[in-house]
Amino acid sequence: xxxxxxxxxxxxxxxxxxxxxxxxxxxxxxxxxxxxxxxxxxxxxxxxxxxxxxxxxxxxxxxxxxxxxxxxxxxxxxxxxxxxxxxxxxxxxxxxxxxxxxxxxxxxxxxxxxxxxxxxxxxxxxxxxx
Amino acid sequence: xxxxxxxxxxxxxxxxxxxxxxxxxxxxxxxxxxxxxxxxxxxxxxxxxxxxxxxxxxxxxxxxxxxxxxxxxxxxxxxxxxxxxxxxxxxxxxxxxxxxxxxxxxxxxxxxxxxxxxxxxxxxxxxxxxxxxxxxxxxxxxxxxxxxxxxxxxxxxxxxxxxxxxxxxxxxxxxxxxxxxxxxxxxxxxxxxxxxxxxxxxxxxxxxxxxxxxxxxxxxxxxxxxxxxxxxxxxxxxxxxxxxxxxxxxxxxxxxxxxxxxxxxxxxxxxxxxxxxxxxxxxxxxxxxxxxxxxxxxxxxxxxxxxxxxxxxxxxxxxxxxxxxxxxxxxxxxx
Numbered sequence: 001x002x003x004x005x006x007x008x009x010x011x012x013x014x015x016x017x018x019x020x021x022x023x024x025x026x027x028x029x030x031x032x033x034x035x036x037x038x039x040x041x042x043x044x045x046x047x048x049x050x051x052x053x054x055x056x057x058x059x060x061x062x063x064x065x066x067x068x069x070x071x072x073x074x075x076x077x078x079x080x081x082x083x084x085x086x087x088x089x090x091x092x093x094x095x096x097x098x099x100x101x102x103x104x105x106x107x108x109x110x111x112x113x114x115x116x117x118x119x120x121x122x123x124x125x126x127x128x129x130x
Numbered sequence: 131x132x133x134x135x136x137x138x139x140x141x142x143x144x145x146x147x148x149x150x151x152x153x154x155x156x157x158x159x160x161x162x163x164x165x166x167x168x169x170x171x172x173x174x175x176x177x178x179x180x181x182x183x184x185x186x187x188x189x190x191x192x193x194x195x196x197x198x199x200x201x202x203x204x205x206x207x208x209x210x211x212x213x214x215x216x217x218x219x220x221x222x223x224x225x226x227x228x229x230x231x232x233x234x235x236x237x238x239x240x241x242x243x244x245x246x247x248x249x250x251x252x253x254x255x256x257x258x259x260x261x262x263x264x265x266x267x268x269x270x271x272x273x274x275x276x277x278x279x280x281x282x283x284x285x286x287x288x289x290x291x292x293x294x295x296x297x298x299x300x301x302x303x304x305x306x307x308x309x310x311x312x313x314x315x316x317x318x319x320x321x322x323x324x325x326x327x328x329x330x331x332x333x334x335x336x337x338x339x340x341x342x343x344x345x346x347x348x349x350x351x352x353x354x355x356x357x358x359x360x361x362x363x364x365x366x367x368x369x370x371x372x373x374x375x376x377x378x379x380x381x382x383x384x385x386x387x388x389x390x391x392x393x394x395x396x397x398x399x400x401x402x403x404x405x406x407x408x409x410x411x412x413x414x415x416x417x418x419x420x421x422x423x424x425x426x427x428x429x430x431x432x433x434x435x436x437x438x439x440x441x442x443x444x445x446x447x448x449x450x451x452x453x454x455x456x457x458x459x460x461x462x463x464x465x
Contacts, residue, residue, distance in 0.1 A: 098135070102133055121464050
């Protein structure tokens, strides 16, 4: 058995032991206080940062709400304008199915065909003048 | 914005066919029926019926076939009927046409139709068409299949058979022949022949047409042709195998002779090519074995090759439409 163990066991050196551990405990307590203070400061800084970010977001949201309101007003204004214009200036021309599927002209580039078509036209012109 | 629609029309004796630039294909009987009396007028509720509608109600109508001989008959009623047919065909083909839209049309007529009959067509259509082009039917067929090199077009219609010799340029008058041996001629011959052998049977032009279209042939051999005809209301089977062949040969023989004549008068260096490029079109091309029969008739000249066109009904109108679509604008302006 060691000397300290012996002293504790026997109760002889109890006071001595507490006195010997006191400076260590003091240092430990002070260290804890310092760490706590530093931690508290850091948390407070983070809080401030969050508040700033939150303020910025609030401003941005408010800006968007304002912009949305302005755009809604503009849309309403334009819709009113169209409804007043439609009956007077926009004519509704119906697009027929025939016109959509109508085959476009494919003028021939074949010279012999063109010559034959020219001859047909000439014959038809002569037919009308005869 | 206005549209320009193009139409090709084959104005035929029996059927008129139309093809449009909107992809429509319409075919109708070239006939108009006017109510016989006040009762029939009340029944139909119209001043006239057209095409198959008229034919199906013919017992109560005075039928007008305005192109009975291949060209427009020049009496007032026929001219009016032709106008009605064309107007209704076009209205049916372009139902959504707006007032400012334009219609440019090419109409196929027999190769040797008179100037007067061509002028009649122009006169009756100018009120509802913007531009009208009159073209040869046989040339329209050649145009539809892009055959302008040495070939011979044989367009067997109901009123006329048109032959057209192509040689890479516009066919001249001597390159074209119009025969009156066509579908209607064959109908008459078949009617006479059947009545000669079976004088009691009841025949109508529609019965004869059905027999011809279903059984007409010019082969050497054929399955027996048995048709059901009535005698005083009693139906019975009649064998007309030999009658039908003899009659059909009466149509194909003059056509073969006309083919031989057109070949014989062609440049000798190109006669063989012409013989080997015979194209048969029109309703008559449906006669079974007509291509073989024509080839046989050319054996003594060194043989030949004839083929029947696939789309016999619409090839003329499609050719006319193709001409319209391929025609430059400034050419149209000249008309």
